[in-house]
Amino acid sequence: MLKPDADVITRLMARYQAQGHLLRLDPHDAMVRSRFGGTAYTLCALMGERTGREAIRATERYVGCARSAPRRIEGQSISGWP
Known part of the structure; x- marks a missing residue:
């Protein structure tokens, strides 16, 4: 199964939280709600x-796991060592 990029998910989560804050400030703003x-x-x-x-919880779990696990590219780690 393909997994999303941790950096993309982290940025989306930050955007979601910022937009949630704006929505709480003005819950009737249609643009913010959209x-x-x-x-x-x-x-x-x-x-x-x-x-x-549920998505935020899953994102927090995934980003925590993705940050702690070493990344592999074509069978090698980022550092180039197997």
């Missing part, structure tokens, strides 16, 4: 979850 919904949908789709909260 952007928040779009970001939530993208996170859900990338993380395979049904709700924004």
Whole structure:
């Protein structure tokens, strides 16, 4: 199964949280609500979850695992050592 890039997911999560803050400041702003919904949908789709909260939890778990695990490219680690 393909996994999303941890950097992309981290940026989306930050965007989701910032837009959530804006939405709490002005819950009747249609543009803010639309952007928040779009970001939530993208996170859900990338993380395979049904709700924004589930996607955020999955993102936090995934980013934590992705940051701690060494990356491999074509059978080698980033440093070039097997």
